[in-house]
Amino acid sequence: MDTRRLGTLEVSAQGLSCFPGFAPAEVLSVPGETIEPGAGGHAARTLHRALDLGITLFDVPAAAQDLVGRALRGRRDRAVLATTLGPRPDSAASVRQACEASLRRLGVDHLDLYYLTAPSETAAELVAPELVAAELVAAGKVRHIGLTGADAATIRRAHAVHPITAVRVEWSPWSRDAESTIIPTCRELGIGVVAHSPLSRAFPRHPHPPGDLRPLTTGRPHPDSVMEAVRAVAAEHDVSPARIALAWVHHRGAVPIPGAARVKALEENVAAASLTLTPRQLALIG
Secondary structure, rough: OOEEEOOOEEEEOOOOOOOOOOOOOOOOOOOOOOOOHHHHHHHHHHEEEEHHHOOOOEOOHHHHHHHHHHHOOHHHHHOEEEEEEOOOOOOOOHHHHHHHHHHHHOOOOEEEEEEOOOOOHHHHOEEEEEEEEHHHHHHOOOOEEEOOOHHHHHHHHHHHOOOOEEEEEEEEOOEHHHHHHHHHHHHHHHHHHEEEOOOOOOOOOOOOOOOOOOOOOOOOOOOOOHHHHHHHHHHHOOOOHHHHHHHEEEOOEEEEEEEOOOOOOOOOOOHHOOOOOOOHHHHHHH
C-alpha cells in the first residue's frame, strides 16, 4: 500500500479503525499461537492481515486497547498506534493519567499519535508546551499530537502552541461539513487529515430496499442523490459502493480509517486505495 504523510508522520494511505464492536474483550492470540474462535479471534486475524496488506495506521479507542496491544505483540514496530485522550479532561493531571493508562493497556512505551479532544476555549491550554511538548512528547511517551472534534479556530490556536500532526474529522461523500473551514485550515497549516466513519452513513455491503436510505448512525440523513451517484460509479467499476466511497476520500487527500471486523471486509476496503476515479465520476459524486 502507498503511504501518505500526516504532517511529518508517514502512515499507510488507509488505516484501520479498531472500534469497540471490532474488538470485544475476548481471548487473543499473539503471532505464532492459534487464534481463538469467536469475535475476538476474528479481530486479531483482521489486525494481522492488515499488517500483511501494508496498513500501518491503527486508530484504537480505549475499549479496544488491551486486545489490539496483545494482537500486535511482536509486531509493534510495524504499527502506528493512534488513540484519543477520551472525555474532555478537567486538568493537566487527567491528561497525564489518561496517557499512562493507554500505554499500559496497549503494552507499549509510547503512542505514535495522540488525539486531544478539547473544547475551543481550552485547546491552547491542553497543548501547551509544558504539558504536551515538554512532558509527553519530549519524554518519549507521545510522538505526535493530533486533534479531534476541533473547529478551525481551535486548530489554529493549538498549532501555534505545538505542531499538530493530524486532525481527525468525519468526512465522506455523505458528511461534508468539514469542507467549509476545517479542511482548508489543515491544508494551509500542513496538517494531515484523517477521515473517520467514512462508511457510517451508507449501506455499502448490505443494500436496503430502494428508497430506504436511512443512515447507519444517528444524525442527518445523506441525500438520495449522493447514494445514487456512488452506486452508479460503483456499477461502472463493477465494485461495491463501499469501495467507491473510500476511493472518493483517497482522492480528496485524506487518510480514511474504516473499520472491518473480518478479513473479507478489510480486503474489500484496502482495494479502494488503488482505485482511480475519473474527474467525471468525482464530479458526479460531488
